[in-house]
Amino acid sequence: MTGYLIRRFFQMILVVLIATMAIYAILNLAPGGPLSGLNQTADRKQRFTQADIERLKAYLGLDKPLVLRYTVWLLGDDWLGATHMSLALKPPEGQRFYAEPSIAYARGGQPLWIVGEPTDRVNKDGLKIWRVSKVHISGRGAMPKEYTLSGAVIKVENRAIRMDVDRQDTDIVLEATPETVWEVEGLAPRPEGAWLPVGWFFGPAGLLGDYAHFHGTNHGVARMDWGKSWAIARGQPIVDLFKSRLGNTLLLLVTATVISLVVAIPIGVISAVKQYSALDYIVTTFTFIGTSLPSFWFGLMMVLIFSIKFKEWGIPYMPAGGIVSLRTAPPGSLIAAWKIVPGSMADKLIHMIMPTFVLSMLSMAGWSRFMRSQMLEVLRQDYVRTARAKGLAERVVIVKHAMRNALIPLVTIVVLAIPGFFSGAIITESIFSWQGMGRLYFNALSADDWPVVMVFLYVQSILVVLATLLGDILYTIVDPRIRYD
């Protein structure tokens, strides 16, 4: 088993790695590429010129070789610039994506490039405090042997140093004085070993080009630095974006999963126990219909009937979408009728009813069908007959002996629903404007927010692989007849 687990673990890493490669390559190499959506505005004036697009490409690093871009996306580029400090570190001309770039000179005439924005705060000497996103001090020759942070002052001991502080969470304050003594708060010195000899992997500097000035602060998706959104929440870290949505998705999906399990298991058991009865016939038909019912239509019809038609007919109607009502509940709605405080948990629950119902219907159909077939299988087993022969009550036989064993395979199927807790339900969330992960993904796709899309797919594929592995492991635990070694 241990050997199997280790093997599976490495396979898993490989699969995820290939998945990232595939996702990255496909999204970047597709005709039109990730910027294909840019020029679709009908208004000629608002269109980007070719020069604009080139600049944008350079800014986003899209003009670099794909292998390099992929590596940077996955592993970051904070370790990349180390061997290429000799390259000029000045912002590309006409750059318009940085907030107020200012160029100063460090001691010794080395060009120093600071990217950041002034804050409203002023220090004790009356100098404006800057919130800095990047500091580059470039020079020629070898890498810095060492550098120190003495107190809060950076001293550049050698000719070349590059520091990346492009982290929104670190509030770094730089004070520009003519002596260029930079006060830095909250910045940890980079240990020397952190520099990786990139040149070994990527060959001469030629391949990297002037890559060194690009970003250089990104730790890479695999190191949990998921970057920032381009479009739907410009500049906002994707992690924050996910955090703000994940709660809603979990609430919806976990509730729906629990409800469908609670309903599907008894339905499956009963229809198996009473096989070929009228009830069984109804259940089988229901599951068949449930599995072919398109969720988007089902959801729309619910909105149509319970929100729109109910409103027309003057019956307290359901909210058509959203998570909570806005300030006041509309008159005539269920929320107003029941005098529910907008924004309260009860309000949320009312909003959850329809999307949860749609989602539960979908998984319920499949799971009860599965449960039924498992139960039929188990009921045929000898140990069930033995239990009956012992004189146990039929109830006990079914619940304690048969159902328990029929539940086992269901566990391994239900595990596969876990990745959905992250990705949400794209269609259902869209119909009910539920601000969850699925809707976030949908919005990101609509707005060509490729960083968000790629991170979403990356996390999702990891979760799918993990869930599959978990399912396989659970299988061996719950069914000792299956052995993988």
Next chain:
Amino acid sequence: MAEEPVVVNPEQELETLEAEKLLTPEQESMLSVVWRRFRRHKMAMGGLFILVIFVLMALFAKVIAPYDPISYQDPYNKNAKPSAEHLLGTDELGRDVFSRLVYAARISLSLAIIVVLLSESFGALLGGISGYFGGWVDSLIQRSVEFLLTLPLLPMLLAFSSLLRGIKIPGVDDMWSSVIIIGTILTIFGWMGSCRLARGMVLSLRGLDFTDAARALGMSDMGIIVRHMLPNALAPIIVNATLGLGGVIISESALSFLGFGIQPPVPTWGNMLQSAQQGLLGDPAKIFYPGLAIFLTSVAFNYVGDGLRDALDPRLKL
């Protein structure tokens, strides 16, 4: 066959005797056996009936639909309620909803059939190769299948169609580019099932004598796969394909509904639902009928697939 006493005339020539025919019970043709078994599945027959109606509707769309689904637009009669003139009313551009519904059947069904034909035959061929040759070829193909199966399907489909949204295929009318693109994407993600089925079947047939015989007769490997192996895997693949047809229709409509599928003005049930949702939800007919069409075809394909599975399964004696 009537049981007539056979009078054997000793002078009769052997060929005219037809002893073989007389001694063996009359063989029912495969098709009629399947049909006889299929008919017992009431729901499958219902499904088949629905499908026949939809196929007829698609074939005779020109006759059935009173208006052209794309070019007919009445700017003075937008979002009309159902009337004698427009059976299901008009949409937000003043197009006849009923005509679009009928033509959408043509597009959705033919797309589904083409996608399933392509993906199932591609999958079967790869599965055949995989099972027949074994070794690294097998590993490569099977790992690719597993890999594709791990990718989250709907997010990937959406990402693909979103990326390829604006692409115009040269030589094809702009309007129809999205149909081809969506078809291609669905094919790419649809072949894995039949690949596994075909592989399983070929693995079990590989060691049998007739394969050796075919090889001894000098048949090429590909010839053996295509002529002798795959026909044996046909039954499960046909079932898989029928169930797949429903799946493709749902996937295509889901994509179109989300706005990433087949783009208007080409009518599909999915994008009709989408435009109905975007406009006022007021007219139930515009939401109800396209969705009902999607639902009915997918249920019908599922039931027909179920019926075919019962009918084609040699282990089931009915």
